[in-house]
Amino acid sequence: MKALIYIFIAIVVLTTAIYPVEEKGKAPFFYLSKKRIQLNLSPGASKLCRIYSRELVLYRKYKVKDCYKTLRSFRKLFPKILQENKEKKEIMLMFFDSLGERLTPKVTLKEGIFQVQTIVYIANDKSFFLELIDGIGKYYFYKVDPKYLYLTN
Amino acid sequence: MFEQAYTIEKIAPRFSIVLYENTLKKSRPRTRIRRIAIHRLFYLYAKFSMYEDIFILNEKYPPRKSRRKYTKKLIQKMAKRFAFNEELASKVLPLASKTDEESTKQLLTLYNTEPNFHLFRFIFYIKLKIKDKAGLKYCLSELSGINPVFKLVYILKQVPKKMPSYVHKYASQVSLSNQQKMDILYLYGIYLRDRHRYRMAVRYLRMSSSFNTFNTSKRYLNRSLTEAARVLITSGRSREGCSLARGKKIYVQNTADKLLHFYCKERNIQKIRTLKPALLQLAEKENNLFFKKILKIVY
Numbered sequence: 342m343k344a345l346i347y348i349f350i351a352i353v354v355l356t357t358a359i360y361p362v363e364e365k366g367k368a369p370f371f372y373l374s375k376k377r378i379q380l381n382l383s384p385g386a387s388k389l390c391r392i393y394s395r396e397l398v399l400y401r402k403y404k405v406k407d408c409y410k411t412l413r414s415f416r417k418l419f420p421k422i423l424q425e426n427k428e429k430k431e432i433m434l435m436f437f438d439s440l441g442e443r444l445t446p447k448v449t450l451k452e453g454i455f456q457v458q459t460i461v462y463i464a465n466d467k468s469f470f471l472e473l474i475d476g477i478g479k480y481y482f483y484k485v486d487p488k489y490l491y492l493t494n
Numbered sequence: 495m496f497e498q499a500y501t502i503e504k505i506a507p508r509f510s511i512v513l514y515e516n517t518l519k520k521s522r523p524r525t526r527i528r529r530i531a532i533h534r535l536f537y538l539y540a541k542f543s544m545y546e547d548i549f550i551l552n553e554k555y556p557p558r559k560s561r562r563k564y565t566k567k568l569i570q571k572m573a574k575r576f577a578f579n580e581e582l583a584s585k586v587l588p589l590a591s592k593t594d595e596e597s598t599k600q601l602l603t604l605y606n607t608e609p610n611f612h613l614f615r616f617i618f619y620i621k622l623k624i625k626d627k628a629g630l631k632y633c634l635s636e637l638s639g640i641n642p643v644f645k646l647v648y649i650l651k652q653v654p655k656k657m658p659s660y661v662h663k664y665a666s667q668v669s670l671s672n673q674q675k676m677d678i679l680y681l682y683g684i685y686l687r688d689r690h691r692y693r694m695a696v697r698y699l700r701m702s703s704s705f706n707t708f709n710t711s712k713r714y715l716n717r718s719l720t721e722a723a724r725v726l727i728t729s730g731r732s733r734e735g736c737s738l739a740r741g742k743k744i745y746v747q748n749t750a751d752k753l754l755h756f757y758c759k760e761r762n763i764q765k766i767r768t769l770k771p772a773l774l775q776l777a778e779k780e781n782n783l784f785f786k787k788i789l790k791i792v793y
Contacts, residue, residue, distance in 0.1 A: 367666045367667075367668065368666060369661070369662055369665030369666050370665055370666075370670060370675055371665060371679065371701065395731065396731070396734055397693060397696045397697070397726065397731065397734060398696070398700070398726070398734045398737065398738065399734055399737060431693065463694065465691075470697075472697070475704075479703075479704035480697075480700040480701060480703075480704055481701050481704055482697040482698060482700070482701045
């Protein structure tokens with residue numbers, strides 16, 4: 342019996358050596374793979390608003406549509422927003438403070454430290470994305486799993 | 495067409511190329527007009543470093559003494575600039591513009607004696623331009639260790655439907671360089687642009703630019719942002735498109751770059767109007783919506 346176990350272990354070791362499994366299931370570099378993505382923003386003092394903007398770079402002009410109270414997690418909020426905007430191909434979300442000033446919360450990831458410009462939902466891909474700007478003004482567009490997105494206290 | 499080409503060559507020589515190419519296509523063999531068109535094209539291709547087109551032209555219209563001599567000089571120049579074997583290049587590059595199976599096999603045997611990234615790049619783009627699908631497929635499958643970016647270019651041009659899954663596959667590889675990340679995102683942006691998903695195209699092109707590592711990036715607008723600017727203009731966002739180029743020079747590599755320069759930098763609508771015959775041809779060629787949009791704006 343012991344010999345059989347040793348043979349089994351030897352086979353497993355040999356096959357993993359021949360076929361390395363390290364790349365299996367690895368996500369593209371433009372997906373945020375971190376399990377907990379914390380946006381530096383307190384839930385009570387901010388709101389998340391759906392906006393409309395033709396602009397894609399400058400965001401100088403946009404119309405604020407519906408606003409939602411934020412909680413630490415987005416688990417309940419995102420399904421609600423999607424439900425209310427079923428016919429939209431793209432939903433753009435921005436953070437605002439109670440006075441209506443736009444907020445760009447900080448987020449620290451292994452990819453770097455960024456300010457969150459918008460959260461985008463693309464119906465075609467059924468996916469959420471973050472539009473981020475780093476310290477020297479470079480732009481990033483990362484796909485994100487909304488269930489790992491949180492606000493800090 | 496020939497007169498138009500000649501007039502435009504004096505204003506903006508790059509834009510006369512497409513007109514000379516059409517003149518040549520429509521000309522009859524052994525006519526004076528054909529000889530002049532070939533001569534002008536050869537000169538313009540060399541002037542603008544459009545090396546691939548020179549070998550394609552030579553294959554279609556075999557060169558006599560003087561063109562042969564200049565082609566040799568050009569290979570010398572290329573070999574020095576891109577650090578590849580001159581003698582090998584003088585055999586391999588003319589072979590690349592042939593589409594028969596035997597030539598492709600011979601090409602690869604020769605290439606394998608001294609592989610070089612730049613030499614492969616020229617072979618690849620010659621094959622892509624002459625749409626030698628079988629030759630491309632053969633080269634990509636037979637050569638090992640090819641930069642995956644070449645394979646993505648092939649997918650984008652030949653089987654665009656498969657592009658998203660291949661982008662996913664290559665972008666998931668470990669140890670990609672910043673240059674490769676930039677290229678993958680750029681090609682995905684082009685794919686989205688061709689699918690008319692302009693908003694997404696602009697986002698991926700801008701992200702592509704963020705992985706740029708070239709030293710010249712401070713002075714020049716890189717390839718990804720140049721394309722992002724064009725997609726913004728094509729989708730009716732001219733002000734935002736030109737804002738990307740603010741404070742930077744446009745690195746001109748083709749007619750679309752030069753047109754962006756005329757539109758955003760020189761703001762010379764009158765000059766663009768004089769290029770109309772060339773712009774109409776360019777708009778038709780590969781259904782380029784940027785040229786169509788600019789024509790709409792200036793008229």
